[in-house]
Amino acid sequence: QVQLQQSGAELVKPGSSVKISCKASGYTFTSYDMHWIKQQPGNGLEWIGWIYPGNGNTKYNQKFNGKATLTADKSSSTAYMQLSSLTSEDSAVYFCAVGGFDYWGQGVMVTVSS
Amino acid sequence: DIVMTQGALPNPVPSGESASITCQSSKSLLYSDGKTYLNWYLQRPGQSPQLLIYWMSTRASGVSDRFSGSGSEKDFTLKISRVEAEDLGVYYCLQATHLPYTFGAGTKLELK
Numbered sequence: 001q002v003q004l005q006q007s008g009a010e011l012v013k014p015g016s017s018v019k020i021s022c023k024a025s026g027y028t029f030t031s032y033d034m035h036w037i038k039q040q041p042g043n044g045l046e047w048i049g050w051i052y053p054g055n056g057n058t059k060y061n062q063k064f065n066g067k068a069t070l071t072a073d074k075s076s077s078t079a080y081m082q083l084s085s086l087t088s089e090d091s092a093v094y095f096c097a098v099g100g101f102d103y104w105g106q107g108v109m110v111t112v113s114s
Numbered sequence: 115d116i117v118m119t120q121g122a123l124p125n126p127v128p129s130g131e132s133a134s135i136t137c138q139s140s141k142s143l144l145y146s147d148g149k150t151y152l153n154w155y156l157q158r159p160g161q162s163p164q165l166l167i168y169w170m171s172t173r174a175s176g177v178s179d180r181f182s183g184s185g186s187e188k189d190f191t192l193k194i195s196r197v198e199a200e201d202l203g204v205y206y207c208l209q210a211t212h213l214p215y216t217f218g219a220g221t222k223l224e225l226k
Contacts, residue, residue: 044217
Protein backbone atom coordinates (compact mmCIF):
# COMPACT_ATOMS: atom_id res chain seq x y z
CA GLN A 1 0.00 0.00 0.00
CA VAL A 2 1.08 3.58 -0.60
CA GLN A 3 2.92 5.10 2.34
CA LEU A 4 4.59 8.47 2.77
CA GLN A 5 6.83 8.62 5.84
CA GLN A 6 7.94 12.11 6.78
CA SER A 7 10.86 13.13 8.96
CA GLY A 8 10.57 14.31 12.54
CA ALA A 9 9.64 17.63 14.09
CA GLU A 10 12.14 20.48 13.78
CA LEU A 11 12.92 23.39 16.09
CA VAL A 12 14.98 25.94 14.19
CA LYS A 13 16.24 29.47 14.69
CA PRO A 14 15.02 32.51 12.76
CA GLY A 15 17.10 33.16 9.67
CA SER A 16 18.21 29.56 9.31
CA SER A 17 17.15 26.84 6.86
CA VAL A 18 15.61 23.42 7.34
CA LYS A 19 15.27 20.39 5.06
CA ILE A 20 12.46 17.92 5.63
CA SER A 21 11.93 14.61 3.90
CA CYS A 22 9.15 12.38 2.65
CA LYS A 23 10.03 8.73 1.96
CA ALA A 24 7.66 7.01 -0.42
CA SER A 25 6.81 3.32 -0.73
CA GLY A 26 4.16 1.14 -2.28
CA TYR A 27 4.16 2.73 -5.74
CA THR A 28 6.53 3.81 -8.51
CA PHE A 29 8.11 6.94 -7.04
CA THR A 30 9.24 8.34 -10.40
CA SER A 31 5.79 8.20 -11.99
CA TYR A 32 3.77 10.62 -9.85
CA ASP A 33 4.02 14.23 -8.76
CA MET A 34 4.84 14.85 -5.13
CA HIS A 35 3.10 17.86 -3.65
CA TRP A 36 3.97 19.84 -0.54
CA ILE A 37 1.33 21.60 1.56
CA LYS A 38 1.58 24.02 4.50
CA GLN A 39 -0.83 24.17 7.43
CA GLN A 40 -0.37 26.83 10.08
CA PRO A 41 -1.81 26.15 13.56
CA GLY A 42 -5.58 26.49 13.47
CA ASN A 43 -5.46 27.53 9.85
CA GLY A 44 -6.26 25.98 6.54
CA LEU A 45 -4.08 24.45 3.87
CA GLU A 46 -1.78 26.08 1.32
CA TRP A 47 -0.24 24.38 -1.68
CA ILE A 48 3.49 25.05 -1.89
CA GLY A 49 4.42 23.23 -5.09
CA TRP A 50 5.12 19.89 -6.72
CA ILE A 51 8.08 17.95 -8.03
CA TYR A 52 7.98 15.20 -10.62
CA PRO A 53 10.69 12.80 -9.42
CA GLY A 54 10.98 11.17 -12.84
CA ASN A 55 12.78 14.17 -14.30
CA GLY A 56 13.08 16.62 -11.41
CA ASN A 57 10.66 19.13 -12.91
CA THR A 58 9.12 21.46 -10.35
CA LYS A 59 6.25 23.92 -10.14
CA TYR A 60 5.87 26.37 -7.28
CA ASN A 61 3.12 28.52 -5.89
CA GLN A 62 4.53 32.01 -6.55
CA LYS A 63 3.99 32.82 -2.89
CA PHE A 64 6.70 30.29 -1.99
CA ASN A 65 9.24 31.22 -4.67
CA GLY A 66 12.53 31.74 -2.91
CA LYS A 67 11.21 30.20 0.29
CA ALA A 68 10.84 26.54 -0.66
CA THR A 69 13.09 24.34 -2.80
CA LEU A 70 11.88 20.88 -3.82
CA THR A 71 14.19 18.02 -4.70
CA ALA A 72 13.91 14.26 -5.03
CA ASP A 73 16.30 11.31 -4.75
CA LYS A 74 15.22 8.47 -7.03
CA SER A 75 17.65 6.00 -5.47
CA SER A 76 15.93 6.24 -2.07
CA SER A 77 12.42 7.20 -3.24
CA THR A 78 12.60 10.27 -1.04
CA ALA A 79 11.35 13.77 -1.72
CA TYR A 80 12.76 16.77 0.10
CA MET A 81 11.70 20.31 0.80
CA GLN A 82 14.15 22.93 1.98
CA LEU A 83 12.79 26.09 3.58
CA SER A 84 15.14 29.05 3.82
CA SER A 85 15.40 32.38 5.69
CA LEU A 86 12.96 31.10 8.26
CA THR A 87 10.68 33.44 10.23
CA SER A 88 7.85 32.85 12.68
CA GLU A 89 5.47 32.84 9.68
CA ASP A 90 7.08 29.59 8.57
CA SER A 91 6.10 27.80 11.79
CA ALA A 92 3.60 25.23 10.54
CA VAL A 93 2.94 21.59 9.79
CA TYR A 94 4.18 20.58 6.36
CA PHE A 95 2.65 17.65 4.49
CA CYS A 96 3.71 15.77 1.40
CA ALA A 97 1.00 14.24 -0.80
CA VAL A 98 1.28 12.12 -3.92
CA GLY A 99 -0.38 12.20 -7.32
CA GLY A 100 -3.84 13.72 -7.23
CA PHE A 101 -3.38 14.44 -3.52
CA ASP A 102 -4.64 10.90 -2.89
CA TYR A 103 -2.24 9.90 -0.13
CA TRP A 104 -0.65 12.18 2.47
CA GLY A 105 2.26 11.89 4.83
CA GLN A 106 1.73 12.31 8.56
CA GLY A 107 3.10 15.85 8.52
CA VAL A 108 6.20 17.52 9.98
CA MET A 109 5.88 20.29 12.53
CA VAL A 110 8.45 23.03 11.99
CA THR A 111 8.78 25.55 14.81
CA VAL A 112 10.83 28.69 14.24
CA SER A 113 11.98 30.18 17.52
CA SER A 114 15.08 31.69 19.04
CA ASP B 115 -5.62 32.69 -7.55
CA ILE B 116 -8.86 30.71 -7.45
CA VAL B 117 -10.81 31.38 -4.26
CA MET B 118 -12.68 28.43 -2.77
CA THR B 119 -15.47 29.50 -0.42
CA GLN B 120 -16.85 26.89 1.93
CA GLY B 121 -20.16 27.10 3.74
CA ALA B 122 -20.69 26.47 7.43
CA LEU B 123 -22.69 23.70 9.06
CA PRO B 124 -25.50 24.30 11.57
CA ASN B 125 -23.46 22.68 14.32
CA PRO B 126 -23.85 20.50 16.23
CA VAL B 127 -25.31 17.95 13.85
CA PRO B 128 -27.45 15.23 15.47
CA SER B 129 -26.04 11.76 15.03
CA GLY B 130 -27.93 9.88 12.30
CA GLU B 131 -28.95 13.04 10.45
CA SER B 132 -27.60 14.18 7.08
CA ALA B 133 -25.23 17.10 6.56
CA SER B 134 -24.28 18.98 3.41
CA ILE B 135 -21.17 21.10 2.97
CA THR B 136 -20.91 23.54 0.11
CA CYS B 137 -17.86 24.82 -1.74
CA GLN B 138 -17.98 27.57 -4.33
CA SER B 139 -15.16 28.34 -6.74
CA SER B 140 -14.38 31.79 -8.14
CA LYS B 141 -13.86 30.19 -11.57
CA SER B 142 -15.05 27.15 -13.45
CA LEU B 143 -13.11 24.01 -12.45
CA LEU B 144 -13.97 22.10 -15.62
CA TYR B 145 -10.67 21.16 -17.26
CA SER B 146 -10.07 20.72 -20.99
CA ASP B 147 -10.04 16.93 -20.56
CA GLY B 148 -13.65 16.99 -19.38
CA LYS B 149 -12.83 16.31 -15.73
CA THR B 150 -13.57 18.60 -12.80
CA TYR B 151 -10.60 18.50 -10.44
CA LEU B 152 -12.39 19.09 -7.17
CA ASN B 153 -11.49 16.93 -4.17
CA TRP B 154 -13.02 16.64 -0.71
CA TYR B 155 -11.06 15.75 2.42
CA LEU B 156 -11.74 15.05 6.07
CA GLN B 157 -9.08 16.05 8.57
CA ARG B 158 -9.68 14.46 11.94
CA PRO B 159 -8.02 16.07 14.98
CA GLY B 160 -4.28 15.45 14.96
CA GLN B 161 -4.31 13.63 11.61
CA SER B 162 -3.47 14.42 8.02
CA PRO B 163 -6.31 15.01 5.54
CA GLN B 164 -7.98 11.90 4.19
CA LEU B 165 -9.28 11.85 0.61
CA LEU B 166 -13.04 11.28 0.41
CA ILE B 167 -14.05 12.37 -3.09
CA TYR B 168 -12.09 13.18 -6.25
CA TRP B 169 -13.13 14.46 -9.70
CA MET B 170 -16.07 16.12 -7.91
CA SER B 171 -18.13 12.97 -7.46
CA THR B 172 -15.92 9.83 -7.44
CA ARG B 173 -15.64 8.21 -4.02
CA ALA B 174 -12.10 7.26 -3.03
CA SER B 175 -11.26 3.64 -2.34
CA GLY B 176 -12.46 2.44 1.05
CA VAL B 177 -14.62 5.50 1.73
CA SER B 178 -18.11 4.85 3.09
CA ASP B 179 -20.98 5.23 0.64
CA ARG B 180 -22.51 7.63 3.16
CA PHE B 181 -20.27 10.24 1.50
CA SER B 182 -21.25 11.61 -1.89
CA GLY B 183 -20.08 14.52 -4.00
CA SER B 184 -21.96 16.52 -6.59
CA GLY B 185 -21.86 19.85 -8.33
CA SER B 186 -21.50 21.90 -11.46
CA GLU B 187 -18.53 23.87 -12.80
CA LYS B 188 -18.35 26.31 -9.88
CA ASP B 189 -20.64 25.03 -7.14
CA PHE B 190 -20.02 21.82 -5.26
CA THR B 191 -21.59 19.86 -2.42
CA LEU B 192 -20.40 17.09 -0.15
CA LYS B 193 -23.27 15.20 1.41
CA ILE B 194 -22.82 13.03 4.49
CA SER B 195 -25.73 10.69 5.16
CA ARG B 196 -26.45 9.31 8.62
CA VAL B 197 -23.69 11.24 10.39
CA GLU B 198 -21.61 9.17 12.80
CA ALA B 199 -19.11 9.99 15.54
CA GLU B 200 -16.17 9.07 13.28
CA ASP B 201 -17.22 11.83 10.83
CA LEU B 202 -16.27 14.66 13.16
CA GLY B 203 -13.43 16.89 12.07
CA VAL B 204 -12.79 19.57 9.47
CA TYR B 205 -13.78 19.11 5.84
CA TYR B 206 -11.82 20.79 3.05
CA CYS B 207 -12.37 21.17 -0.65
CA LEU B 208 -9.38 21.42 -3.00
CA GLN B 209 -9.31 22.61 -6.60
CA ALA B 210 -6.55 21.11 -8.72
CA THR B 211 -7.64 22.49 -12.09
CA HIS B 212 -5.87 25.84 -12.02
CA LEU B 213 -2.41 26.72 -10.72
CA PRO B 214 -1.79 27.49 -7.94
CA TYR B 215 -3.96 24.79 -6.45
CA THR B 216 -6.11 26.15 -3.62
CA PHE B 217 -8.10 24.83 -0.70
CA GLY B 218 -11.26 26.04 0.96
CA ALA B 219 -10.92 27.39 4.50
CA GLY B 220 -12.52 24.29 5.99
CA THR B 221 -15.89 23.40 7.51
CA LYS B 222 -16.03 21.95 10.99
CA LEU B 223 -18.46 19.15 11.76
CA GLU B 224 -19.45 18.77 15.40
CA LEU B 225 -21.75 16.05 16.63
CA LYS B 226 -24.67 16.36 18.99
